[in-house]
Amino acid sequence: MTDPNFLASPLRSWAEKTLGPLTGLRRLPPGSSPAAVWHVVRGSDDARFQLKTAPSPRAFTRETFAYRHAVPALGPGNAPRLVATSARHLAMILTALPGTPLSQARLTEAALQTVHRRAGTLVAELHQAGRPTPAARREASAFVSRLADAAAHHADAVGDQLSLTERKFVMALADHLRVLDRLPLGFIHGGGIEAGLRWSGAARPALQDFDRARFAPVAVDFVHLAYGLWAERPLLRTAFFDGYGRALGAEEQQALRCLTGLHAVRSLAEGLTCGDRAAARTALDRLKSEVGV
Incomplete structure (x- = not known):
């Protein structure tokens, strides 16, 4: 063995x-x-x-x-x-970092809000680390385009899990993402902020797993949180952006909505467990209700 x-x-x-x-x-x-x-x-x-x-x-x-x-x-x-x-x-x-993954830490709601506020400060520092070169800016634009282009493939893979109306909704999100051209760039974590956070009771959480880090629109870093935790506990979103130092602009909010929808369809197509697919369906249904689809 x-x-x-x-x-x-x-x-x-x-x-x-x-x-x-x-x-x-x-x-x-x-x-x-x-x-x-x-x-x-x-x-x-x-x-x-x-x-x-x-x-x-x-x-x-x-x-x-x-x-x-x-x-x-x-x-x-x-x-x-x-x-x-x-x-x-x-x-x-x-x-190696001390502590446990934040997702496994048992914290009160008030303590979790404090952690998210401090995490927002940490992520802001990462996003502001360095300035993208012209080549990095082109790559950032191409990265978003690839996410949009992949939507049709994922929708095809999902098949009859999507209605015709839902497929049109997803493709509209992809098309809209392509025309959002004033999105603030930064050096993003890229791998899911919540999954990368560790908590040891220190002044603020620590962040690890930078294998997907790159220059990209900073809204990309908020998709996993918007997709799950923030939707269920909006006070954590408020606390995070208090620490981040600014709210998302109008185009960033649109981009986050588009990215969250595309992530949901990808999860429907590639989810390894029923839990993955159930969370994706919940996120997609939530987005549809927000825009009246």
Whole structure:
């Protein structure tokens, strides 16, 4: 039987050459990212790290760029620190964050509002980290266009789970997204803010998992929250944007509505569990009711 924590010898040799002998090694369960991640412990001082391998050279380049050029803006302790990289292995070693995922933390409603307010401040700092080059601006525009272009494919994959009226609604959202051209850009997390937040009782939560980080319209970063948690608990949305420092502009609100609808259809098409598809249906029905479809 294969050891689920198995780490290939060349990769382990590189990690131990960088950190020293390792006494603990545990592969973390797969998340929304295709990256492979191991929790490792250094024998000399029991310091904890994460060893992460990217699924492609492009993903490796994107994430290491994020850790070198944007993540330091969040300040010490608010995100993992990049310790070492290996282009040969598409690997990086990161410091491990304390605490638990925010989604698993048991907090009162008042405490959760405080955490979301502080998370808003953290995300604002990330969004303002660096200025996009002309090439990054073109890529940001292309990224949104690709999201819109994928809507037809996802609607086709869903098939009769969508009525004709619903399909027309989804395609209208995609078309509208294409013409929103004054969306503020920033360096986004890209992987779902809530999933990336960890809470340890510190002054504010920490943020991890930057393998989808890039310059893009900042509204993209709010889709997962708008899709689920904020819809059910709008005071958390208010607290987040209090910390973020500004409310979304009119075009950003339109973009977020479009992006949320497209995400729902993608989840209907690709959802791995009935829960995924049920949440997608709820989000789509909510959007339809907001615009009277």
